[in-house]
Each structure stands twice: as structure tokens, then as C-alpha cells.
Amino acid sequence: MFMQSAAFFHSEMIEIKAVTQRFNGARGPVDAVRDVSLAIRKGEIFGIIGRSGAGKSTLVRCLNLLNRPTSGAIIVDGKDMTTLNAEQLRSARREIGMIFQHFNLLSSRTVYDNIALPLELAGLSKAEIAKKVTPLLELVGLTALKDSYPAQISGGQKQRVGIARALANEPKVLLSDEATSALDPETTRSILELLRKINRELGLTIVLITHQMEVIKMICDRMAVMESGEVIETGEVLELFRSPKHEVTRALIGDVIAQELPQGVLQRLRARLAQSDAGSGTDHLFRFAFTGSGVDQPLLSEAVRKFDLDFNILHGQIDEIQGQAFGSLAILANGTTENIQAAMAYLTAQGVTVEELNHVI
Numbered sequence: 001m002f003m004q005s006a007a008f009f010h011s012e013m014i015e016i017k018a019v020t021q022r023f024n025g026a027r028g029p030v031d032a033v034r035d036v037s038l039a040i041r042k043g044e045i046f047g048i049i050g051r052s053g054a055g056k057s058t059l060v061r062c063l064n065l066l067n068r069p070t071s072g073a074i075i076v077d078g079k080d081m082t083t084l085n086a087e088q089l090r091s092a093r094r095e096i097g098m099i100f101q102h103f104n105l106l107s108s109r110t111v112y113d114n115i116a117l118p119l120e121l122a123g124l125s126k127a128e129i130a131k132k133v134t135p136l137l138e139l140v141g142l143t144a145l146k147d148s149y150p151a152q153i154s155g156g157q158k159q160r161v162g163i164a165r166a167l168a169n170e171p172k173v174l175l176s177d178e179a180t181s182a183l184d185p186e187t188t189r190s191i192l193e194l195l196r197k198i199n200r201e202l203g204l205t206i207v208l209i210t211h212q213m214e215v216i217k218m219i220c221d222r223m224a225v226m227e228s229g230e231v232i233e234t235g236e237v238l239e240l241f242r243s244p245k246h247e248v249t250r251a252l253i254g255d256v257i258a259q260e261l262p263q264g265v266l267q268r269l270r271a272r273l274a275q276s277d278a279g280s281g282t283d284h285l286f287r288f289a290f291t292g293s294g295v296d297q298p299l300l301s302e303a304v305r306k307f308d309l310d311f312n313i314l315h316g317q318i319d320e321i322q323g324q325a326f327g328s329l330a331i332l333a334n335g336t337t338e339n340i341q342a343a344m345a346y347l348t349a350q351g352v353t354v355e356e357l358n359h360v361i
């Protein structure tokens, strides 16, 4: 009884302990991942975000030992992956499914046979395979397309095949390496909804890597931000959106705003901010984040009146993150430096998170 309870209370599905992955690049050794430690809980969707080259793919490939870390430990469901022999590793890998940006389907096999592949490799009979593949087709909504070939289906449908194939061995963990990066926004949303459904219905732990904050915002519970091989910030998604601490996290959030502004507006904005930075302008770009009751209070008009400012709303969004209303506004504020500072202090005191974006847009 006591022996079991230790395992029972073990709520971490994956522990990454001081992992470093060194490669010998053309210009000498490169630490693609440097001294990373993270704990990923059972049943959560954990997002890892970073710019291209930050080390996300390398880290996620360490989790199933597609990359063997140079140092450190990877513990999945209580097992240290780095100490397993070849046979043990094969069986541990069956508990970790993976999906990819370019789907990696076999073009000569039908949808059904692509999903069946891992089961064939595991030596199951045709009847056993049918028993597993049929409900998987149903789960991902592809029953009607089971006899189609990859060339005959859309990108979103291909990723659904990839997801069903990754689930065939009933894994405990699903790794997603930029699984929606090749898809349009609407298809991205439908694939992320499917991942959320699988997470809830099967209790599957999902580790998702992406370079898009939108993806994190839509489905992740907690997240880590990577830069130059290191994890620089980690926490609840809502908390990081509300008050990002690191410049890179702020810039990734700023990207969402920059992407949604029309090109002309963005150029004029950058020109105005450059003048202010050079000391001859009075514009400042801010992002205001509100949660809960702050969303529906007239705080902004109060600040404008009280401190004699002009606010030009450039971008606004009200979302739900982890079930809580979350509002974000990008505002170009114009006024004296003194008044702007006083207004921002006032808004902060009212519970608004205020962040200057001049240097990240």
C-alpha cells in the first residue's frame, strides 16, 4: 500500500532534468539545448514556444530519445529514458506518439493502412488491427475517407491521419512538432480542437512545440519559452500573457499584434515610434491586458480624461484563455511623458497590466 502511494501521487508525466544536447556544427560545437529542466504534468497540454533555431525540435526529440541528450535525464512516467536498453526503449517509445509539420504519411498506403502501420509493426492480427483502427477513424472524423490515398485528401485531413496513427498504440504522451504550421488558420483551429478533445477524452498528456503564440493561446495549459537553447520563462499561459517577464516572450506576443495590423498602418506606426525614440515625438505604444472584471470597466476613458491624453486603439481582442475572459488592447498613446507615466501608473493600480511595446513591434 505504502509502496504504491509514492507512484500514485506522482503527478508529473515528464521530467526533463538538466538536459544539454551538443552538436558538432560547421563552426564548432553548438548547444542546441542547454541545461533545460522542465516538469510536465499528467493530462496537461504543455506548449514550448520559441523562434526558429531556439532549440524546440531538438528538445522535443530528446523526449523519445530520437536525440540522445549529451547530458541530463529524461524521465517519462517514472522511467529514465536515457538508461533503457534497446528493447526497453522500443517499448517505452510505443507510449509516446508523435505528429509532424509535414505529416510523414506513406503515399502508397490508404488512410486506413497508414493508421494501421504501427499496429502491423507491433505484430497485431488483421482482426485486432481493425478493432483499433475503426474507432480511431471515427475519433478523427475520417471514416468516409478510409480508402483514400494521401494525395487525394487535404492538409488538415492528412494531419488527422497523422494524429490517428500516433494514437494507434494508445500512448500516454503525444508530441506535436509544429503540427499546424503548414495549415491555414481555419484548419489549424479544427486540428487544435481535435487535440483538445483527445486530451480531455483520453486524458492524454500533450507536448506541443510551435513558433506561434496563437496556437499556445488556443489550447495550452502551461508553457515554456525557449531562446538560444535555454528555457527563459515558464508558467501558466494566462499568467504569461498577462505579464510576460522576458523580452522574448513580450516580442512573441507583440508578433500577434504586428501580424494583424495592415502593412501600411504598421509602417506609419514604426515611423512615429522612431521619432519618439529619437526624442522628437510624443507617441508611445502600449499593450494593456485585462482579466476578469477589468474587461468591462471604463478605465481607459477615465485615464484619457484624467491625464489629458489621446488614445488610438490599434488592435483589440477579447479571448478566453483557460476559461477566463482575457482582453488585450494595443494602444498608441500621445501626450507629455509625465502624463503618460502617471496614466500608466493609474491603470496599473486599477489592475491592468501595462506593457510598453515600442521596441518589440
Ligand SMILES: Nc1ncnc2c1ncn2[C@@H]1O[C@H](COP(=O)(O)OP(=O)(O)OP(=O)(O)O)[C@@H](O)[C@H]1O
Pocket (backbone or CB within 6 Å): 023, 024, 025, 030, 031, 032, 050, 051, 052, 053, 054, 055, 056, 057, 058, 059, 211
Ligand atoms: N543535427 C544537428 N547538427 C548540428 N546542429 C544542429 C543539429 N540539429 C539542430 N542543430 C542546431 O541547433 C539549433 C536548434 O535547432 P532546432 O531545430 O532544435 O531549433 P527549433 O527551435 O526547432 O527551430 P526550427 O523551428 O527552425 O526547427 C540550431 O542552431 C540548429 O542549427
